[in-house]
Amino acid sequence: MRDLIIFLILIALGFTAGTITEKRHYRSIRKREKELLHLPAVTIRKVEYPDEIITSAQLVYGNAVISTDYFKKFLAGLRTIFGGAVKSYESLIDRARREAVLRMKEMAPDASVIVNVRVETSTIGLRANRKSVGCLEAIAYGTALTLDR
Amino acid sequence: MKYTARQPEKNVNVTPSSPIQEFYILTAGILGIIIGIYLILGFAVDLIVPHISPDFENRMATHFLRSVSNDDAGNDPCSYVQSLVDTMQEHCAQLPYRFTVHVRNDPAINALAFPGGHIIVYTGLLEKVTSENELAFVLAHEMGHYAHRDHLRGVGRAFVFMTISALLFGPDNSVSTLLAQSLNITKLSFSRTQEYHADEFAVHTLNCTYGHAAGAVDFFEKIPQAHEPGKFGHYFASHPENRLRISRINEIIDTEGLKRRTRTPLGITPSSDSDGVGAPRDPLGHHPGVSINGTSIITTRTDSGRNLFNVTTRNVETR
Numbered sequence: 001m002r003d004l005i006i007f008l009i010l011i012a013l014g015f016t017a018g019t020i021t022e023k024r025h026y027r028s029i030r031k032r033e034k035e036l037l038h039l040p041a042v043t044i045r046k047v048e049y050p051d052e053i054i055t056s057a058q059l060v061y062g063n064a065v066i067s068t069d070y071f072k073k074f075l076a077g078l079r080t081i082f083g084g085a086v087k088s089y090e091s092l093i094d095r096a097r098r099e100a101v102l103r104m105k106e107m108a109p110d111a112s113v114i115v116n117v118r119v120e121t122s123t124i125g126l127r128a129n130r131k132s133v134g135c136l137e138a139i140a141y142g143t144a145l146t147l148d149r
Numbered sequence: 150m151k152y153t154a155r156q157p158e159k160n161v162n163v164t165p166s167s168p169i170q171e172f173y174i175l176t177a178g179i180l181g182i183i184i185g186i187y188l189i190l191g192f193a194v195d196l197i198v199p200h201i202s203p204d205f206e207n208r209m210a211t212h213f214l215r216s217v218s219n220d221d222a223g224n225d226p227c228s229y230v231q232s233l234v235d236t237m238q239e240h241c242a243q244l245p246y247r248f249t250v251h252v253r254n255d256p257a258i259n260a261l262a263f264p265g266g267h268i269i270v271y272t273g274l275l276e277k278v279t280s281e282n283e284l285a286f287v288l289a290h291e292m293g294h295y296a297h298r299d300h301l302r303g304v305g306r307a308f309v310f311m312t313i314s315a316l317l318f319g320p321d322n323s324v325s326t327l328l329a330q331s332l333n334i335t336k337l338s339f340s341r342t343q344e345y346h347a348d349e350f351a352v353h354t355l356n357c358t359y360g361h362a363a364g365a366v367d368f369f370e371k372i373p374q375a376h377e378p379g380k381f382g383h384y385f386a387s388h389p390e391n392r393l394r395i396s397r398i399n400e401i402i403d404t405e406g407l408k409r410r411t412r413t414p415l416g417i418t419p420s421s422d423s424d425g426v427g428a429p430r431d432p433l434g435h436h437p438g439v440s441i442n443g444t445s446i447i448t449t450r451t452d453s454g455r456n457l458f459n460v461t462t463r464n465v466e467t468r
Binding site: 015030040072074075087091 | 154155156160162163164166168169171172175176178179182
């Protein structure tokens with residue numbers, strides 16, 4: 001019984017804290033995305049610019065680690081039985097990737113464009129202790145070009 | 150046409166849905182499955198139990214044992230009770246088990262049959278018995294439960310249940326943990342018929358071991374009417390009424406013409422805290438006074454259930 005109470009408290013805590021954190025994070029993401037709209041990040045590998053107008057080309061990257069919460073984890077656990085979209089993890093991946101891209105852009109505030117952008121995802125924090133709550137890591141990297149126009 | 154960068158109006162990567170609603174639907178689905186399995190198992194246990202080999206039982210029993218063996222009351226009473234069981238098994242009750250006796254510091258007057266031949270004897274019981282025959286009868290009664298596989302029938306449903314949920318969700322999932330906790334609802338109870346048969350087995354074993362059947366009813370006669378019933382564990386609560394049992398045992402002795410001779414004195418002296426006041430609390434956290442109807446075995450089972458689930462393979466999120 002005591003364990004059940006602890007479990008329910010963890011679920012409630014996970015839900016409340018998780019929701020608050022997520023809302024705040026999304027507000028921050030949208031705000032910063034708006035500020036960085038002037039800097040496009042594209043996936044093309046080759047550019048048509050003549051060499052003389054490219055003043056610098058540099059590797060930029062940003063990564064973010066976002067942790068799941070107890071509630072999301074439990075919901076995902078239930079999902080593994082019935083199948084279907086694991087909606088509780090969707091926002092997690094979305095946040096991690098957007099945060100990573102944002103940080104990448106913030107690394108090159110003066111660039112004109114970031115080309116050859118790649119976004120990769122991996123999980124961390126699951127190996128050492130299997131009981132721990134898993135974390136999601138997203139890394140975004142690309143080549144920042146500064147153009148002299 | 151000029152491209153103007155702007156933010157997308159809605160997030161296509163996150164499904165707009167209420168997590169709370171999803172939580173309720175999924176939990177309801179799980180509960181439905183659990184109840185379904187539980188009902189089916191209720192019918193299936195009696196079919197399954199005769200097919201579980203003692204060897205398989207022994208292997209599964211390690212999970213149960215982990216939570217029990219750490220509170221043994223010491224070697225002295227333990228080895229005495231163990232030798233008593235060994236003698237009976239060697240000469241009279243040849244069961245396909247290797248019985249291990251665990252004496253447990255607990256004022257509850259009770260003995261329990263755990264899967265895998267682990268007999269738990271509470272110190273409260275050792276303090277109450279006055280002759281070796283009396284103690285032998287109680288032990289033989291537990292062995293009778295093994296002979297008829299009653300202990301598996303009692304635990305069986307929860308046991309199979311735990312295994313199934315571990316298979317379904319993975320052993321270290323929070324869902325499994327919740328399941329293990331909800332297993333509290335099951336109860337270990339022996340039916341009257343099972344108790345009668347165990348008594349019958351015990352009388353025969355007692356007679357075979359000592360050459361007479363004196364002391365068989367001593368223990369039951371000792372249970373005073375007004376005594377706090379919970380203290381007597383399943384010998385009082387889930388077992389048929391005392392008078393009925395005493396007369397039934399006497400009936401067996403009389404009809405089969407078994408003799409009653411002098412009782413063998415007890416080979417151990419009761420420990421000091423015989424009133425149970427200074428006795429330590431059960432490490433599993435329940436008060437000894439409320440171990441009615443084998444509650445102790447239930448608590449232990451829940452604990453061992455957790456142990457079972459802690460045997461991890463991999464987590465859901467591990468890729």
